[in-house]
Amino acid sequence: xxxxxxxxxxxxxxxxxxxxxxxxxxxxxxxxxxxxxxxxxxxxxxxxxxxxxxxxxxxxxxxxxxxxxxxxxxxxxxxxxxxxxxxxxxxxxxxxxxxxxxxxxxxxxxxxxxxxxxxxxxxxxxxxxxxxxxxxxxxxxxxxxxxxxxxxxxxxxxxxxxxxxxxxxxxxxxxxxxxxxxxxxxxxxxxxxxxxxxxxxxxxxxxxxxxxxxxxxxxxxxxxxxxxxxxxxxxxxxxxxxxxxxxxxxxxxxxxxxxxxxxxxxxxxxxxxxxxxxxxxxxxxxxxxxxxxxxxxxxxxxxxxxxxxxxxxxxxxxxxxxxxxxxxxxxxxxxxxxxxxxxxxxxxxxxxxxxxxxxxxxxxxxxxxxxxxxxxxxxxxxxxxxxxxxxxxxxxxxxxxxxxxxxxxxxxxxxxxxxxxxxxxxxxxxxxxxxxxxxxxxxxxxxxxxxxxxxxxxxxxxxxxxxxxxxxxxxxxxxxxxxxxxxxxxxxxxxxxxxxxxxxxxxxxxxxxxxxxxxxxxxxxxxxxxxxxxxxxxxxxxxxxxxxxxxxxxxxxxxxxxxxxxxxxxxxxxxxxxxxxxxxxxxxxxxxxxxxxxxxxxxxxxxxxxxxxxxxxxxxxxxxxxxxxxxxxxxxxxxxxxxxxxxxxxx
Numbered sequence: 001x002x003x004x005x006x007x008x009x010x011x012x013x014x015x016x017x018x019x020x021x022x023x024x025x026x027x028x029x030x031x032x033x034x035x036x037x038x039x040x041x042x043x044x045x046x047x048x049x050x051x052x053x054x055x056x057x058x059x060x061x062x063x064x065x066x067x068x069x070x071x072x073x074x075x076x077x078x079x080x081x082x083x084x085x086x087x088x089x090x091x092x093x094x095x096x097x098x099x100x101x102x103x104x105x106x107x108x109x110x111x112x113x114x115x116x117x118x119x120x121x122x123x124x125x126x127x128x129x130x131x132x133x134x135x136x137x138x139x140x141x142x143x144x145x146x147x148x149x150x151x152x153x154x155x156x157x158x159x160x161x162x163x164x165x166x167x168x169x170x171x172x173x174x175x176x177x178x179x180x181x182x183x184x185x186x187x188x189x190x191x192x193x194x195x196x197x198x199x200x201x202x203x204x205x206x207x208x209x210x211x212x213x214x215x216x217x218x219x220x221x222x223x224x225x226x227x228x229x230x231x232x233x234x235x236x237x238x239x240x241x242x243x244x245x246x247x248x249x250x251x252x253x254x255x256x257x258x259x260x261x262x263x264x265x266x267x268x269x270x271x272x273x274x275x276x277x278x279x280x281x282x283x284x285x286x287x288x289x290x291x292x293x294x295x296x297x298x299x300x301x302x303x304x305x306x307x308x309x310x311x312x313x314x315x316x317x318x319x320x321x322x323x324x325x326x327x328x329x330x331x332x333x334x335x336x337x338x339x340x341x342x343x344x345x346x347x348x349x350x351x352x353x354x355x356x357x358x359x360x361x362x363x364x365x366x367x368x369x370x371x372x373x374x375x376x377x378x379x380x381x382x383x384x385x386x387x388x389x390x391x392x393x394x395x396x397x398x399x400x401x402x403x404x405x406x407x408x409x410x411x412x413x414x415x416x417x418x419x420x421x422x423x424x425x426x427x428x429x430x431x432x433x434x435x436x437x438x439x440x441x442x443x444x445x446x447x448x449x450x451x452x453x454x455x456x457x458x459x460x461x462x463x464x465x466x467x468x469x470x471x472x473x474x475x476x477x478x479x480x481x482x483x484x485x486x487x488x489x490x491x492x493x494x495x496x497x498x499x500x501x502x503x504x505x506x507x508x509x510x511x512x513x514x515x516x517x518x519x520x521x522x523x524x525x526x527x528x529x530x531x532x533x534x535x536x537x538x539x540x541x542x543x544x545x546x547x548x549x550x551x552x553x554x555x556x557x558x559x560x561x562x563x564x565x566x567x568x569x570x571x572x573x574x575x576x577x578x579x580x581x582x583x584x585x586x587x588x589x590x591x592x593x594x595x596x597x598x599x600x601x602x603x604x605x606x607x608x609x610x611x612x613x614x615x616x617x618x619x620x621x622x623x624x625x626x627x628x629x630x631x632x633x634x635x636x637x638x639x640x641x642x643x644x645x646x647x648x649x650x651x
Contacts, residue, residue: 003086006060007060008059008060013059018052019627019629023052024048026044026205027044027052027053033201033203035057035061038201039175040197041180041188041192041202042177042178042179043181043183045207046209046328055082057177058114059114063139063141064113064115064137064140065115065140066123068120068145069145070149070158071119075118075119076091076095077299080601086630087114088113090107090117092128093118093119120161124167132171133170139174143177144178146179146180147179147183147195150162151183151190151194161194162194164195176198178191178192178195183204184317206387207320208389211332212326214323215337216337216370218338222251223254226240226251226255227255230288236305237301239304239306239325241291241307241310241313242291243310243311243347248291260287260288263277263288264277265289265291266295283598302328302600302604304326304328305331306326306333306336307325307326307334309322309337311346314364317363319367329604329605330606331605339371341469365434366384366492369473375477376402376405378402378405383480413511413514414509415512421463421464422464422475425458426438428459431496433493433494439469441455442460442464443464443469444456444461444462475514484503484510485497580611583646584640584643584644588608602636603627607626607628610626611640617641618641619633622641
């Protein structure tokens, strides 16, 4: 029987149910607002623990929490995870047999269920609305996951999300919580307006995923670079995103021919094929998924170690969402983008089908700026979402961010003349255009729009041919970083700052950090949780690996906050540790198979690593391990302790 946590303190639920000692990011503030009854929009990075922001209030509230989720697979994973933690939860969707559906509905009516998951389409049906309006049901919280889908400025707009506001009107006393990992200010404003949030608390966490290494490489062939990345993450799970179904099938077939465990995923497959391939990937039966962007939104698989973009994404929102599927457990992961300018034309070919070509172009420009950046990619990415980033302020080496920073200190290049040309062109076009247009003028483009505006007659027309398009974008990005330029929020129009105007007026020398990127190897996390390339990785404070020696135990304080790659490396270096982790994983696979759930529903990799590090000997010891709450300790504790005892090092 589920323990009653009604009116309990959030910290009590966090520890007792989920096995965590403290909240992360904005979890505590978000939960406090929801419990106080205030509508809330929380923007937190993928892997930041958004689900706890409604799961904990759901246990504390005395009624029902309704979670609107866009994907069936996400609902199933969430419910399986909650049930494993001892929480009564159900989902209502088309995968249920009629008797299962009735069982879930009756459990809701009897008040035996705390959380129900439903799709936006399902929420709009009379059947679900009648159920939630039943006098025996009290809806206390309406949670909208992937809330960016309600915004036309979002990368994954779904019209059915617009119907959610009408359902909210049926339950005026219910608090509304909107959650997303990707939201610019425009998207946030859309979410508040389209969902009808009342005087909401808007909480925006850092978008920084310090454990994900950002790597952009000029595309040369593609397959060999993909294989290099897979080898850097040997035996680990990864996702490869391709632009088209044809490309997905081609890459998957080539990798399979090379002997890799791989499946494809796109809209051309049957529903059964897609479901089977995704299930195999989630359950670690297949190592690599090659997919179009139709794959992955909302999947909870925590141990994806690399995400490869075989072609350029259409926007930074899409890119950020997709790389967010890597390293959800906080362990090191890599985001590799293979970039070539030809991908831009391929994307623009489909702009004729877009509802707003100008908006599509603006989103694409953000992606191009990132891919062609010659300064820190993390700074460029976070800046797009309105967040300022400085490696120095973060108290970590610059070389922990991306392939650009891994080059070391980038020399300053005298760009005075090109910058003067660029700033002059912005002035002569009346500061009304974005980077793409200004660069086209500098390059002497015969584009229809330029000719119609008579900008082919400007003194700056065609005077910038000493640089190519990508180099000009790099200059623009460097000027934005150095505060010579700024972009307007609405349409990304380039404007000259006071600093830039003074430099142009005084003919100041302008030196900018510009360099070409190169491929960077995989690496580890430093003690502060930031990525460190392998050749730069430092040992522990005592000069050794940050993991207990054979047969030894580590205290909680000795463990790395992020359970980084050095833990896994150390496991491989000692027979005792390797035997124990293998035994625990074998037990986990067997237990997951018996319960018909993915292995990470039982325990995540971080929990297994900590079990090896702490070597708990009693049931009480288990409760000190991150990710093990009272329910899991009761269900799995005896078996886990037996595995540890059977694999203890001999004296």
